[in-house]
Amino acid sequence: xxxxxxxxxxxxxxxPVSVKYLAVxxxxxAPLRNSGYGYIETPGFEDVGLFARGVGESTDIVSKxxxxxxxxxxxxxxxRPEGTASVLRAALEASLHKQGNLPxxxxxxxxxxxxxxxxxxxxxxxxxxxxxxIGAEDPALDAELIILADQAYRSLGLRAFRILLNSLGDxxxxxxxxxxxxxxxxxxxxxxxxxxxxxINPLRVLDDKRPDVQKQLxxxxxxxxxxxxxxxxxxxxxxALITAAGVAFEDDEKLVRGLDYYTRTTFEFxxxxxxxxxxxxxxxxxxxLSEMIGGPALPSVGWALGxxxxxxxxxxxGIELDIPAPTAVFAVALGExxxxxxxxxxxxxxxxxxxxxxxxxxxxxxxxxKDANRSGARFAVVAGERDLAEGLVQLKDMESGEQSPVALTxxxxxxxxxxx
Ligand code: AMP
Numbered sequence: 001x002x003x004x005x006x007x008x009x010x011x012x013x014x015x016p017v018s019v020k021y022l023a024v025x026x027x028x029x030a031p032l033r034n035s036g037y038g039y040i041e042t043p044g045f046e047d048v049g050l051f052a053r054g055v056g057e058s059t060d061i062v063s064k065x066x067x068x069x070x071x072x073x074x075x076x077x078x079x080r081p082e083g084t085a086s087v088l089r090a091a092l093e094a095s096l097h098k099q100g101n102l103p104x105x106x107x108x109x110x111x112x113x114x115x116x117x118x119x120x121x122x123x124x125x126x127x128x129x130x131x132x133x134i135g136a137e138d139p140a141l142d143a144e145l146i147i148l149a150d151q152a153y154r155s156l157g158l159r160a161f162r163i164l165l166n167s168l169g170d171x172x173x174x175x176x177x178x179x180x181x182x183x184x185x186x187x188x189x190x191x192x193x194x195x196x197x198x199x200i201n202p203l204r205v206l207d208d209k210r211p212d213v214q215k216q217l218x219x220x221x222x223x224x225x226x227x228x229x230x231x232x233x234x235x236x237x238x239x240a241l242i243t244a245a246g247v248a249f250e251d252d253e254k255l256v257r258g259l260d261y262y263t264r265t266t267f268e269f270x271x272x273x274x275x276x277x278x279x280x281x282x283x284x285x286x287x288x289l290s291e292m293i294g295g296p297a298l299p300s301v302g303w304a305l306g307x308x309x310x311x312x313x314x315x316x317x318g319i320e321l322d323i324p325a326p327t328a329v330f331a332v333a334l335g336e337x338x339x340x341x342x343x344x345x346x347x348x349x350x351x352x353x354x355x356x357x358x359x360x361x362x363x364x365x366x367x368x369x370k371d372a373n374r375s376g377a378r379f380a381v382v383a384g385e386r387d388l389a390e391g392l393v394q395l396k397d398m399e400s401g402e403q404s405p406v407a408l409t410x411x412x413x414x415x416x417x418x419x420x
C-alpha cells in the first residue's frame with residue numbers, strides 16, 4: 001500500500017472516469033467559445049488581498065475557507081477560492097478594458113481551493129469552468145450568459161436542473177433595503193456570530209440554512225419591494241430575454257449567494273438529484289467589483305459551473321456520455337522482428353491521425369489480445385514472423401471477430417478506410 005494518500009477533501013481523477021471530466025469541461029466551454037469568449041488562464045494563487053477585498057472579508061469563503069499563506073519571501077498569498085476576482089485582476093492588469101472593445105468576454109477552466117468540511121459534492125479542491133463579460137451594463141449580456149449555461153447543461157443531456165433568478169439591486173436601492181433588513185434582524189434572537197454577520201452583510205443572513213433562523217426570517221423585508229425603477233426595468237428585461245429564448249427559470253427572492261460582490265442579476269443552477277450540495281453553478285452581475293479592487297468602474301457579469309458536481313449530476317440522471325474509445329487500433333506483435341515492424345506501423349498510424357496503441361511488455365498472444373480487448377480498439381493488428389515473411393499482417397475486427405490478411409504496405413490506408 002502506498003504511504004501517501006490524496007489530502008482530505010481531495011480526490012484524483014483517474015481513467016476511465018477522468019475522461020468524463022474532460023468531456024464536461026469541453027461541453028461547458030463549447031457554447032462560450034462559440035459566442036465570442038476568449039480563453040484566459042491565471043495563476044493558482046494571488047495576493048490574499050485580492051480575495052479579501054474582492055470576494056469580501058465577511059464571507060465564509062474568505063474568513064474560514066481560504067488557503068492563505070506567507071511565502072519564504074514574505075508575500076501574503078492565497079490559493080484561489082474562485083475565479084472572478086483573478087480574471088478581473090488579469091483583465092485590468094493587461095488593460096484589456098482600454099482597447100475600446102467592451103465588453104471583454106473571457107472564459108476559463110481550472111482548479112479552486114476552499115478549506116471546507118468535505119462531503120459528497122463538496123471538496124477542498126474542485127474544478128470550475130467559468131465565464132466573465134467585463135465592462136458592459138446590458139441585460140442582454142446577463143441573458144446571454146444564462147442562456148449559454150443552460151445550453152451547456154442541455155448539451156450534456158441534463159434535464160433535472162432548475163435556474164433560480166433574483167436581483168440584488170444596485171448601489172442606489174440596496175443600501176435602503178439593507179437598512180430595513182438590519183432593523184428587522186436586530187429584533188430577532190440570533191447567536192453572536194449571526195448578529196455580527198447581520199451588521200456586516202445582512203443579506204447573507206437570509207442565506208442561513210438553519211431552520212431556527214429560517215423560521216425567524218418569515219416576514220423579513222423583501223428586496224423586490226425595494227428595487228429602484230432602474231433595477232426593476234433591468235431585471236424585467238433580463239427575464240424577458242431569457243423567456244424569449246425558451247429558457248425556464250424560477251424567481252427566487254431569497255437567492256443572495258455567498259460572495260459579496262454581486263449586484264442586480266444573480267442566479268444559481270441547482271440540480272434536484274444531488275441532495276444538500278445541489279448548486280451546480282452560479283453567477284451574477286458584479287458592477288462594483290472592479291472599483292473594489294482598485295480599477296475603474298466596469299459593470300460586469302459572469303458565472304462559474306462546478307465540474308465535479310456536474311459529473312455527479314450526470315450520474316444522478318443516469319446519463320452516459322457518448323465518448324469515443326480512446327484507441328482505434330491495437331497492435332499485437334509476436335517475436336522481436338514483428339515488434340520492430342509493428343511499432344513502426346503504430347507510429348505511422350498515429351501520424352495519419354489514427355488513435356493507435358501497442359502491446360508493450362513482451363506479452364504472449366493471449367495476454368496481448370487481452371490488452372487489445374481492454375483498450376476498446378475497433379481493430380487489432382496481429383503479426384508474427386510467418387506473416388511478416390509474406391509481407392502481411394492480420395487485421396482483426398474486434399466487434400465481429402473477423403480476421404483478414406492485409407499487406408503491410410497497405411495497412412494504414414486499409415485501417416483508415418475501414419474506420420471511415
Ligand atoms: P460559488 O463560487 O460558490 O458560487 O461556486 C460555483 C460552483 O462551483 C458551485 O455551484 C459548485 O458547483 C462549485 N463549487 C463551489 N464550491 C465547491 C466545493 N467545495 N466542492 C465542489 N464544488 C464546488
